[in-house]
Amino acid sequence: MSVRTFHGGRLLLALTTALTGAVAVASPAVADPGGTPAPAAPLAVAFDTAAARYDVPRDLLVALGYAESRLDMHASTPSAAGGHGLMHLASTPGVRTLDEAAALTRLSPAALRTEPAANVLGAAAVLRSYADQAGLTAATRDDVNVWYGPVARYGASSEAPVARLYADTVYDLLRVGFTGRGEAVAGRPVAPRRGGLERAAVLGGIGTLSTDYGPAAWAPASTSNYTVASRPGSHPVTHIVIHTAQGSYSGTVSWFQNPAAQASAHYTLRSSDGAVTQSVREKDIAWHAGNWTYNTQSIGIEHEGYVDNPAWLTDAMYRASAALTRSLATKYGIPKDRAHIIAHHEVPGATHTDPGPNWNWTYYLQLVNGVTGIGSGTVIASASSLNVRSGPGVSHPVVGSVTDGATVAVYCQAVGSTVTGPYGTTAVWNRIGTNRYVSDAYLLTGHDGYIPNVPRC
Numbered sequence: 001m002s003v004r005t006f007h008g009g010r011l012l013l014a015l016t017t018a019l020t021g022a023v024a025v026a027s028p029a030v031a032d033p034g035g036t037p038a039p040a041a042p043l044a045v046a047f048d049t050a051a052a053r054y055d056v057p058r059d060l061l062v063a064l065g066y067a068e069s070r071l072d073m074h075a076s077t078p079s080a081a082g083g084h085g086l087m088h089l090a091s092t093p094g095v096r097t098l099d100e101a102a103a104l105t106r107l108s109p110a111a112l113r114t115e116p117a118a119n120v121l122g123a124a125a126v127l128r129s130y131a132d133q134a135g136l137t138a139a140t141r142d143d144v145n146v147w148y149g150p151v152a153r154y155g156a157s158s159e160a161p162v163a164r165l166y167a168d169t170v171y172d173l174l175r176v177g178f179t180g181r182g183e184a185v186a187g188r189p190v191a192p193r194r195g196g197l198e199r200a201a202v203l204g205g206i207g208t209l210s211t212d213y214g215p216a217a218w219a220p221a222s223t224s225n226y227t228v229a230s231r232p233g234s235h236p237v238t239h240i241v242i243h244t245a246q247g248s249y250s251g252t253v254s255w256f257q258n259p260a261a262q263a264s265a266h267y268t269l270r271s272s273d274g275a276v277t278q279s280v281r282e283k284d285i286a287w288h289a290g291n292w293t294y295n296t297q298s299i300g301i302e303h304e305g306y307v308d309n310p311a312w313l314t315d316a317m318y319r320a321s322a323a324l325t326r327s328l329a330t331k332y333g334i335p336k337d338r339a340h341i342i343a344h345h346e347v348p349g350a351t352h353t354d355p356g357p358n359w360n361w362t363y364y365l366q367l368v369n370g371v372t373g374i375g376s377g378t379v380i381a382s383a384s385s386l387n388v389r390s391g392p393g394v395s396h397p398v399v400g401s402v403t404d405g406a407t408v409a410v411y412c413q414a415v416g417s418t419v420t421g422p423y424g425t426t427a428v429w430n431r432i433g434t435n436r437y438v439s440d441a442y443l444l445t446g447h448d449g450y451i452p453n454v455p456r457c
């Protein structure tokens with residue numbers, strides 16, 4: 001909002017604050033928790049118990065779960081790769097962590113799949129067995145850096161660069177720190193002992209670059225999982241199909257390398273930073289749409305995460321994915337509209353629901369069409385801080401706060417509930433981070449309402 005519309009005093013502000021609940025009491029800003037928090041205590045106890053029983057570093061266990069699922073059980077729905085629960089225990093060709101967990105813990109496969117405490121216990125048991133087989137001793141197990149081999153083995157990737165990606169993801173989380181579902185792991189220096197994987201290529205580095213799309217890494221799918229063709233000569237490329245992977249980034253790339261998958265996509269995006277890996281050449285036909293005609297005529301793009309958890313849908317991933325789609329649409333002459341850039345669930349005969357209701361098509365299409373600016377604003381709150389909500393309106397849950405006077409980025413702007421604040425009355429809301437919104441009535445952006453070249457969402 002522009003200061004030009006300012007007309008309120010403290011009295012009006014206090015009144016509207018009471019009506020809208022838009023202003024928080026003084027409290028420190030909190031990190032973005034994302035999604036709907038689950039009760040924290042049982043999960044904390046589950047990690048305490050599993051870490052103690054199997055002598056696995058607790059933070060390592062939490063980081064692995066965070067990398068796999070953001071500590072989410074997904075209502076017991078397995079991942080695309082057949083992994084169950086927050087620790088992704090699987091019983092598929094090439095991945096036997098669920099069976100191993102059942103043998104080690106003597107818990108039933110059903111409990112391991114569906115009960116969070118059992119799921120965590122099972123993963124800890126498997127990791128410990130891998131540590132024992134790798135020769136880790138009681139004296140060394142406290143050092144998180146010696147667990148790299150067991151972690152990489154748990155990821156069960158058949159290709160060294162993807163195995164390294166899996167384990168590096170866990171150690172990067174330990175290095176940076178993270179919070180979610182009541183768990184808070186502080187960052188710390190890490191120096192993982194990668195063993196043989198130290199010599200494995202880093203995806204996106206030399207020898208692993210896509211020849212189709214410059215920013216992408218190349219990690220080829222199993223030849224059992226796609227059809228060789230010579231598009232666009234053999235088949236026109238007319239659509240781009242947007243997916244949610246129902247799995248992690250490295251897990252999805254790894255799954256496409258498993259001959260048992262019988263599935264693939266051309267590209268997969270990472271939630272945290274928008275990194276992209278290509279698995280199938282654009283000239284070839286990936287098996288992603290569940291419809292042969294659509295497979296032959298489309299490019300499939302997977303996004304790390306799960307349909308039922310919006311925490312995965314970061315601004316970084318939206319923007320990187322849109323840049324890829326924009327490039328593809330230009331290359332193949334595909335109109336940059338919703339008739340040609342479609343959801344998996346819009347493919348005729350689709351049995352999947354992805355990318356689901358949390359995917360913001362307005363935002364995505366704006367970015368695809370080149371509206372890619374990022375605005376900035378200054379928070380003007382009557383209290384010491386302003387509530388941040390998970391969506392554009394006061395009906396959405398409060399997920400944090402920003403302090404009066406803080407400068408925030410504006411990734412996109414949405415129409416939501418009408419709010420009156422220091423900068424007047426408006427229905428415009430600003431997305432200031434992943435699933436974090438504040439009313440434009442409390443933000444000095446230098447513009448009335450919409451900011452030029454900042455996308456709508």
Ligand SMILES: [Zn+2]
Nearest residue numbers: 243344352354
């Ligand atoms: Zn899909």
